[in-house]
Amino acid sequence: DTGVSQNPRHKITKRGQNVTFRCDPISEHNRLYWYRQTLGQGPEFLTYFQNEAQLEKSRLLSDRFSAERPKGSFSTLEIQRTEQGDSAMYLCASSLVGGGADTQYFGPGTRLTVL
Amino acid sequence: AQKITQTQPGMFVQEKEAVTLDCTYDTSDPSYGLFWYKQPSSGEMIFLIYQGSYDQQNATEGRYSLNFQKARKSANLVISASQLGDSAMYFCAMREGGGGFKTIFGAGTRLFVKA
Numbered sequence: 001d002t003g004v005s006q007n008p009r010h011k012i013t014k015r016g017q018n019v020t021f022r023c024d025p026i027s028e029h030n031r032l033y034w035y036r037q038t039l040g041q042g043p044e045f046l047t048y049f050q051n052e053a054q055l056e057k058s059r060l061l062s063d064r065f066s067a068e069r070p071k072g073s074f075s076t077l078e079i080q081r082t083e084q085g086d087s088a089m090y091l092c093a094s095s096l097v098g099g100g101a102d103t104q105y106f107g108p109g110t111r112l113t114v115l
Numbered sequence: 116a117q118k119i120t121q122t123q124p125g126m127f128v129q130e131k132e133a134v135t136l137d138c139t140y141d142t143s144d145p146s147y148g149l150f151w152y153k154q155p156s157s158g159e160m161i162f163l164i165y166q167g168s169y170d171q172q173n174a175t176e177g178r179y180s181l182n183f184q185k186a187r188k189s190a191n192l193v194i195s196a197s198q199l200g201d202s203a204m205y206f207c208a209m210r211e212g213g214g215g216f217k218t219i220f221g222a223g224t225r226l227f228v229k230a
Contacts (some may be wrong), residue, residue, distance in 0.1 A: 031216065041161070042206050042220030043117075056216060089158060101148055101167065102210070103217060106160035 002026070004107035006092050011114045013082055020078045025094030032075050033104060033105045034067055035091040036060065043091055049075060050097065062066045119209050121221035128197045131210050135182070136192040136224045138207030147211050149190040150218070151181065154204040163205075166190060168184050194226075202228045 005024045013019050025032050031050050035043035046065070047057045051072040061067075064082075069075040079086055089111050093104035118141040124191040128134035140149065151163040166174045166181045174181045180190040194201055204225050 008161075011230070033218075040222070042208070042223050045217050048216050051218075091160065093160070101150075102166040103150065103162055104164055105162060106152070108157070108159045111158070 004005075004092055004094050004105055006107040006110050009108060010109060010111050010113075012115065015082060015084060015115050016035075017082055018078065019082060019112065020076055021090055021092075021112075022074060022076050023092030023094075023107060024074045025092070026105060027073075029094035029096045029105075030072070031095045031097050031104075032069055032104070033093040033095070034075070034077050035093065037089040037091055037109070038087075046077075050067045079112075082112075084114045087112055087114045117209060117211060117217075117219050118137075119207055119219055121207055121223035121224050123224045124210045124222075124229065127227045127229060128194075130199060131196055133174045133195045134226065136194070136205050136207075136226065138190045138192065138221060140188050140190060140207070140209050142209065142211055144211040147209055149181070149183070150208040150210070151179070151190075151192045151219075152206045152208060153201075154206060154223070155184055156203070160206070163193070199228050199230060202226060205211060 033048040034046040037043045045060045049069040064080045067077045089109045091109045093106045095104045120139045147168045149166045153161045164179045178195045180193045204223045206223045207221045211223045
């Protein structure tokens with residue numbers, strides 16, 4: 001049973017470049033979440049999908065950020081025109097709604113550094 | 116509005132001793148779930164334990180137990196027989212019920228286990 005996987009694990013980019021991250025959830029999970037975590041803080045909710053539908057976006061998610069989950073399986077998070085303030089760990093989680101606790105299981109994260 | 120407070124930035128415990136990590140929460144929703152996650156230096160968030168707001172008994176998972184005091188809105192994590200591998204960041208989190216999706220996290224407590 002594989003867990004949530006994320007690629008790449010690390011990304012270094014220059015300010016103004018676009019970056020894309022990928023998340024593969026646990027196979028039977030129908031909900032997928034993206035979070036951002038900065039140093040010394042807990043994760044902050046960005047957006048979530050139920051199957052292929054993006055049902056909520058945080059106000060933290062500016063218009064430079066876009067997320068997709070085209071077939072209800074893997075998801076991508078794209079950041080356009082990156083800024084130094086985007087440097088953070090981007091975490092993906094998945095859960096099975098209707099499974100009682102709806103516990104979210106996290107991937108290892110993608111650490112983004114914007115120079 | 117939902118809020119999670121972890122007042123202990125850092126805690127020390129002697130190996131094989133028990134330790135309690137504090138968490139208080141605030142919500143107006145009568146249905147909610149409380150979670151604890153462990154984040155080692157590798158960065159992955161590891162689910163530890165879950166408590167539902169309507170659960171009559173405190174949750175336990177191996178060496179982890181959740182001391183749930185609903186009237187005081189506290190959900191402290193107790194780790195018994197601490198091990199060196201327990202050294203990590205610990206996050207308390209809450210999700211409001213009724214099909215809610217958004218989980219908010221506290222700022223975390225860093226636990227150091229001394230040999």
